[in-house]
Amino acid sequence: MIWWVMIFCGVVTFFTRFVMFSDMAPKKLPDWSEDVLSFVPVAVLTAIIVPSVLIGADNAVEITDNARLPAAILAVLVAWLTRSVLATIGSGLAALWCLNWLIF
Amino acid sequence: MSPTPSHPSRQQEFWSGVRQELPLQLGVAPFGLVFGVLGLAAGLTPLQTILMSSIVFGGASQVVLVQLWGSVPGPVVGASVSMINLRHALYSASVAPYLRALPLRWRLPLAYLLTDEAYAVTINRLRNETPGPFQHYHLLGTGTLLWVCWQITTITGVVFGATIPPEWSLEFAIPLTFIAVVVPILKRRADFIACGTAAVISVIGQPLPWNSWIILAGMGGIMAGWLSLRIMAGRGDA
Numbered sequence: 150m151i152w153w154v155m156i157f158c159g160v161v162t163f164f165t166r167f168v169m170f171s172d173m174a175p176k177k178l179p180d181w182s183e184d185v186l187s188f189v190p191v192a193v194l195t196a197i198i199v200p201s202v203l204i205g206a207d208n209a210v211e212i213t214d215n216a217r218l219p220a221a222i223l224a225v226l227v228a229w230l231t232r233s234v235l236a237t238i239g240s241g242l243a244a245l246w247c248l249n250w251l252i253f
Numbered sequence: 254m255s256p257t258p259s260h261p262s263r264q265q266e267f268w269s270g271v272r273q274e275l276p277l278q279l280g281v282a283p284f285g286l287v288f289g290v291l292g293l294a295a296g297l298t299p300l301q302t303i304l305m306s307s308i309v310f311g312g313a314s315q316v317v318l319v320q321l322w323g324s325v326p327g328p329v330v331g332a333s334v335s336m337i338n339l340r341h342a343l344y345s346a347s348v349a350p351y352l353r354a355l356p357l358r359w360r361l362p363l364a365y366l367l368t369d370e371a372y373a374v375t376i377n378r379l380r381n382e383t384p385g386p387f388q389h390y391h392l393l394g395t396g397t398l399l400w401v402c403w404q405i406t407t408i409t410g411v412v413f414g415a416t417i418p419p420e421w422s423l424e425f426a427i428p429l430t431f432i433a434v435v436v437p438i439l440k441r442r443a444d445f446i447a448c449g450t451a452a453v454i455s456v457i458g459q460p461l462p463w464n465s466w467i468i469l470a471g472m473g474g475i476m477a478g479w480l481s482l483r484i485m486a487g488r489g490d491a
Binding site: 150151152153154155156157158159161162163165166167168169170171174176178181182183184185186187188189190191192193194195196197198199200201202203204208210217220221224225228229232233234235237238239241242245246249 | 276279280297301304305308309310318322327330331334335339340342343344345347348349350353360361363364365367372373376380421424425427428429430431432433434435436437438443448454455456460466467470471475478479482483
């Protein structure tokens with residue numbers, strides 16, 4: 150059974166990625182589509198970031214007693230100032246470890 | 254299309270993709286380890302866990318798949334994973350204008366490699382740098398590096414997973430990776446509106462079935478960004 154679920158998920162995921170590359174996709178997209186699609190990275194990645202910072206194990210929003218929140222805020226500041234991927238990930242993980250060790 | 258000397262060569266495009274993708278592996282590698290551990294913990298065999306990383310090849314959705322496995326019926330697991338990965342259709346639409354003219358033998362593997370992290374890096378090259386006849390090699394570079402890293406770290410997680418302490422919170426590396434990608438591309442006022450809208454919907458949408466909040470928040474953010482862009486353009490202060 151797990152094999153079938155896995156193969157199903159693999160096939161669906163592949164076709165989701167392929168759909169607009171296929172010959173069935175419209176050859177020419179309308180002019181406004183470029184503006185619309187320019188928001189894809191920001192909107193979709195934000196939708197992944199925010200719950201993984203704010204939502205806890207019991208599916209509830211955690212504002213207090215949540216070391217991920219200050220660590221993520223620090224990472225946003227570092228990303229804003231340095232534009233460095235390494236500095237952003239490094240500072241966020243370091244902050245989370247320090248906070249977990251010191252306080253939480 | 255004959256390449257002029259000013260265009261980057263195939264090798265230059267490929268390796269610039271690899272180079273630009275490399276720092277993101279600091280976030281991808283821990284996540285691969287975590288997935289390896291979670292797969293075994295959910296009762297999958299080492300082989301099933303390892304092969305899932307090449308059959309599905311979608312980090313967040315693989316984690317959800319193994320977490321749901323055993324607690325809900327198989328079709329619900331499939332629906333949930335499909336819903337999470339629906340966002341890739343948006344990536345596909347976004348990259349398609351640059352790649353649609355390629356032969357199928359290119360479009361098939363490039364679609365397979367179109368993950369969050371490869372898309373995030375390559376879309377910057379496609380939009381912001383001079384178009385070149387070999388620009389698709391850039392996605393081949395970002396995607397291949399990511400694929401190799403994801404397979405190696407999944408295997409490492411499966412083999413050494415039991416020795417990784419959970420208090421290291423390695424899964425936190427993924428939101429950090431995306432923070433590193435999103436913050437530098439927030440430029441227009443409408444980008445901030447798209448970001449804020451997606452953030453709010455992603456939190457209040459949590460109770461929705463099959464993790465559909467992720468695609469709803471993505472679509473909501475895109476619409477809010479686009480509408481505000483149009484309104485501001487109409488007022489002349491975009």
